[in-house]
Amino acid sequence: xxxxxxxxxxxxxxxxxxxxxxxxxxxxxxxxxxxxxxxxxxxxxxxxxxxxxxxxxxxxxxxxxxxxxxxxxxxxxxxxxxxxxxxxxxxxxxxxxxxxxxxxxxxxxxxxxxxxxxxxxxxxxxxxxxxxxxxxxxxxxxxxxxxxxxxxxxxxxxxxxxxxxxxxxxxxxxxxxxxxxxxxxxxxxxxxxxxxxxxxxxxxxxxxxxxxxxxxxxxxxxxxxxxxxxxxxxxxxxxxxxxxxxxxxxxxxxxxxxxxxxxxxxxxxxxxxxxxxxxxxxxxxxxxxxxxxxxxxxxxxxxxxxxxxxxxxxxxxxxxxxxxxxxxxxxxxxxxxxxxxxxxxxxxxxxxxxxxxxxxxxxxxxxxxxxxxxxxxxxxxxxxxxxxxxxxxxxxxxxxxxxxxxxxxxxxxxxxxxxxxxxxxxxxxxxxxxxxxxxxxxxxxxxxxxxxxxxxxxx
Amino acid sequence: xxxxxxxxxxxxxxxxxxxxxxxxxxxxxxxxxxxxxxxxxxxxxxxxxxxxxxxxxxxxxxxxxxxxxxxxxxxxxxxxxxxxxxxxxxxxxxxxxxxxxxxxxxxxxxxxxxxxxxxxxxxxxxxxxxxxxxxxxxxxxxxxxxxxxxxxxxxxxxxxxxxxxxxxxxxxxxxxxxxxxxxxxxxxxxxxxxxxxxxxxxxxxxxxxxxxxxxxxxxxxxxxxxxxxxxxxxxxxxxxxxxxxxxxxxxxxxxxxxxxxxxxxxxxxxxxxxxxxxxxxxxxxxxxxxxxxxxxxxxxxxxxxxxxxxxxxxxxxxxxxxxxxxxxxxxxxxxxxxxxxxxxxxxxxxxxxxxxxxxxxxxxxxxxxxxxxxxxxxxxxxxxxxxxxxxxxxxx
Numbered sequence: 141x142x143x144x145x146x147x148x149x150x151x152x153x154x155x156x157x158x159x160x161x162x163x164x165x166x167x168x169x170x171x172x173x174x175x176x177x178x179x180x181x182x183x184x185x186x187x188x189x190x191x192x193x194x195x196x197x198x199x200x201x202x203x204x205x206x207x208x209x210x211x212x213x214x215x216x217x218x219x220x221x222x223x224x225x226x227x228x229x230x231x232x233x234x235x236x237x238x239x240x241x242x243x244x245x246x247x248x249x250x251x252x253x254x255x256x257x258x259x260x261x262x263x264x265x266x267x268x269x270x271x272x273x274x275x276x277x278x279x280x281x282x283x284x285x286x287x288x289x290x291x292x293x294x295x296x297x298x299x300x301x302x303x304x305x306x307x308x309x310x311x312x313x314x315x316x317x318x319x320x321x322x323x324x325x326x327x328x329x330x331x332x333x334x335x336x337x338x339x340x341x342x343x344x345x346x347x348x349x350x351x352x353x354x355x356x357x358x359x360x361x362x363x364x365x366x367x368x369x370x371x372x373x374x375x376x377x378x379x380x381x382x383x384x385x386x387x388x389x390x391x392x393x394x395x396x397x398x399x400x401x402x403x404x405x406x407x408x409x410x411x412x413x414x415x416x417x418x419x420x421x422x423x424x425x426x427x428x429x430x431x432x433x434x435x436x437x438x439x440x441x442x443x444x445x446x447x448x449x450x451x452x453x454x455x456x457x458x459x460x461x462x463x464x465x466x467x468x469x470x471x472x473x474x475x476x477x478x479x480x481x482x483x484x485x486x487x488x489x490x491x492x493x494x495x496x497x498x499x500x501x502x503x504x505x506x507x508x509x510x511x512x513x514x515x516x517x518x519x520x521x522x523x524x525x526x527x528x529x530x531x532x533x534x535x536x537x538x539x540x541x542x543x544x545x546x547x548x549x550x551x552x553x554x555x556x557x558x559x560x561x562x563x564x565x566x567x568x569x570x571x572x573x574x575x576x577x578x579x580x581x582x583x584x585x586x587x588x589x590x591x592x593x594x595x596x597x598x599x
Numbered sequence: 600x601x602x603x604x605x606x607x608x609x610x611x612x613x614x615x616x617x618x619x620x621x622x623x624x625x626x627x628x629x630x631x632x633x634x635x636x637x638x639x640x641x642x643x644x645x646x647x648x649x650x651x652x653x654x655x656x657x658x659x660x661x662x663x664x665x666x667x668x669x670x671x672x673x674x675x676x677x678x679x680x681x682x683x684x685x686x687x688x689x690x691x692x693x694x695x696x697x698x699x700x701x702x703x704x705x706x707x708x709x710x711x712x713x714x715x716x717x718x719x720x721x722x723x724x725x726x727x728x729x730x731x732x733x734x735x736x737x738x739x740x741x742x743x744x745x746x747x748x749x750x751x752x753x754x755x756x757x758x759x760x761x762x763x764x765x766x767x768x769x770x771x772x773x774x775x776x777x778x779x780x781x782x783x784x785x786x787x788x789x790x791x792x793x794x795x796x797x798x799x800x801x802x803x804x805x806x807x808x809x810x811x812x813x814x815x816x817x818x819x820x821x822x823x824x825x826x827x828x829x830x831x832x833x834x835x836x837x838x839x840x841x842x843x844x845x846x847x848x849x850x851x852x853x854x855x856x857x858x859x860x861x862x863x864x865x866x867x868x869x870x871x872x873x874x875x876x877x878x879x880x881x882x883x884x885x886x887x888x889x890x891x892x893x894x895x896x897x898x899x900x901x902x903x904x905x906x907x908x909x910x911x912x913x914x915x916x917x918x919x920x921x922x923x924x925x926x927x928x929x930x931x932x933x934x935x936x937x938x939x940x941x942x943x944x945x946x947x948x949x950x951x952x953x954x955x956x957x958x959x960x961x962x963x964x965x966x967x968x969x970x971x972x973x974x975x976x977x978x979x980x981x982x983x984x985x986x987x988x989x990x991x992x993x994x995x
Contacts (some may be wrong), residue, residue, distance in 0.1 A: 174693060303871065310714065439803070458959065491810055493818065495757070496811055571793070592788070592790075594808055598803060598807075
């Protein structure tokens with residue numbers, strides 16, 4: 141495989157590749173490179189952050205009183221833990237040896253979208269995504285439907301016999317499996333009945349509450365029977381539209397926002413056989429058209445991709461988890477806080493005048509001790525205590541950089557090779573000309589300048 | 600560039616406040632005869648429950664369907680023997696009483712979507728429910744009429760579909776000063792100068808360069824214009840109040856921008872609706888009142904119109920979680936100094952004739968409202984912006 145192709149594969153299927161790793165893979169054939177990509181992601185390592193206060197509260201078996209001071213304190217702790225978990229997740233992506241699994245986890249997090257105030261639920265949901273990221277889609281959908289974070293987010297917790305709440309049933313079809321136009325309002329009503337009684341207890345354990353479950357006959361997508369929630373998922377997956385919907389989503393994310401109906405159809409056919417996610421992903425990464433030059437370096441990095449990419453090249457850590465969250469907010473993607481159940485729109489919608497300016501500044505802010513301006517008061521819910529009130533318009537971020545690791549990975553490369561590793565294979569004539577005008581004192585500063593180019597926003 | 604220069608320049612602190620040459624380009628913003636008319640669009644995002652906002656308190660159907668969440672008659676701010684505004688809308692009702700408001704009931708579209716995203720897209724793109732448009736109606740207005748990104752500003756961190764055209768997008772900014780400072784960096788000026796051709800290409804890279812160039816000139820224009828004006832008015836201390844203050848400052852400083860957009864979220868009240876809606880309507884009401892008072896004080900109110908909408912209303916029948924599910928048609932508020940219809944434009948929604956889902960049927964197509972605003976307020980032929988022909992309602 142050509143180096144540029146391996147780089148493309150690793151940028152889309154994982155989180156980029158270090159020069160030494162690329163050296164080892166180059167020359168191997170596509171089949172073995174792809175096989176190794178999957179092999180390295182076989183294991184699933186859960187991601188958790190310690191939550192001693194919350195654990196202690198739950199272990200004490202205290203009757204939960206939502207108005208009590210202790211409970212309010214718990215909510216506050218839970219909010220703080222989300223910030224810590226956010227950082228742990230970003231760190232995981234930047235340092236993982238299981239790039240494909242983490243890439244898929246991030247992808248699915250923008251497909252099965254939830255938002256929870258309960259850190260234990262958020263964490264459990266995140267690990268369910270990680271577990272099923274490359275597994276069977278049907279099992280995945282059912283597992284997600286039983287997650288406390290999802291039951292809460294789409295109000296299935298309030299979905300009961302005789303008084304159905306349609307929120308989950310609607311989004312299940314509209315956003316998770318079929319897409320608009322492949323079901324009727326009646327199908328939603330009937331599906332909602334089938335999910336009545338799917339609830340979780342106060343600890344987040346799933347329970348089917350028979351008392352409020354509607355076990356009567358339902359007519360759903362043309363089939364009539366005593367359907368329960370699992371049946372609904374099964375019937376949905378029998379629709380060709382489901383495989384097609386997911387295939388298109390995969391194509392848009394991993395290949396190109398501009399779709400190619402033939403290629404999507406190829407993916408849909410592979411997916412529909414067994415609904416094995418690994419099968420369709422493997423097919424995609426083996427396809428010649430995946431390596432079409434028009435796809436390479438064309439995708440606009442998501443804010444998280446941008447951050448993780450920076451952290452991978454110049455290893456650094458966030459001393460204050462909150463600062464990472466602020467940066468994510470300025471860029472338009474706070475992990476664990478999606479804008480709505482449809483998730484982030486991706487592509488060009490990441491870019492507007494504001495977010496682009498922040499993106500271009502980011503390398504020097506993070507790596508060159510630059511300063512960044514935060515909007516203050518009324519902007520971020522709980523920013524006040526974290527920032528110096530008098531001096532918060534501009535500030536340096538608390539970042540610990542590991543330039544030695546950068547030096548070990550990139551220090552011996554020529555400037556031309558460095559350009560390839562940072563910006564990719566296709567750099568325009570104009571930009572190349574511009575690069576010549578830059579002073580090349582050392583790899584480190586040259587690298588920061590490369591990362592400050594609009595070209596770095598693409599992968 | 601010398602490394603030292605780069606490091607020095609990479610810090611925002613070193614930005615100097617020069618009036619840049621490209622300001623000239625922005626002076627070319629066309630000023631049509633109607634160009635001084637401003638339109639402020641507010642979205643109550645999530646789907647505000649209109650039935651508990653303007654309450655038909657004598658209506659048995661209303662009371663029967665909402666045993667827990669029906670608004671109590673004695674708490675309402677009555678505007679007639681049968682209608683009253685939610686208790687949180689005190690400041691807002693005062694605007695109604697002064698004749699500065701027009702309430703259009705049962706506004707919607709055929710075959711309504713009950714998805715937030717789809718229905719927001721429909722409202723923002725002015726499409727039918729079976730039609731998928733990639734541009735917002737304000738984005739198309741920019742493209743067809745204003746021909747400049749500065750024609751519309753969204754007071755937010757991110758830009759909505761509403762503001763996006765094929766080739767021209769509106770500007771999103773919450774804080775002009777911050778926006779300006781971010782764009783002033785000599786390193787990027789050099790980068791942008793080098794790549795004169797790239798920004799013409801269709802590739803995503805071209806899009807990035809184009810956006811960066813636009814950002815730079817727009818930020819300078821907005822900042823230079825608005826920095827001289829500081830609103831003295833008192834706004835509620837919340838994010839929405841701050842957005843409205845920003846809009847007021849932009850309007851009052853003579854920015855040529857015609858359309859402003861802000862949204863207030865949280866109206867998706869599937870559970871325990873009463874407290875949530877009470878709090879949100881208060882924020883909305885007090886913010887709007889402060890905004891109108893501010894504009895009145897500066898004389899800008901006569902040239903400003905405020906449109907408030909939600910992507911849908913909510914179901915008449917409450918759910919078991921003491922909330923309401925996604926509905927269909929809903930009310931729209933117009934606020935302005937000299938409206939043709941003061942008070943109720945049409946009768947409140949008919950609760951005896953609901954659609955198959957138990958939701959309010961639309962009487963007024965929302966695109967008729969847009970057509971009216973375009974024609975009667977902005978002085979533009981609606982067909983330039985809207986797909987299809989729509990009625991004008993004689994609103995202003």
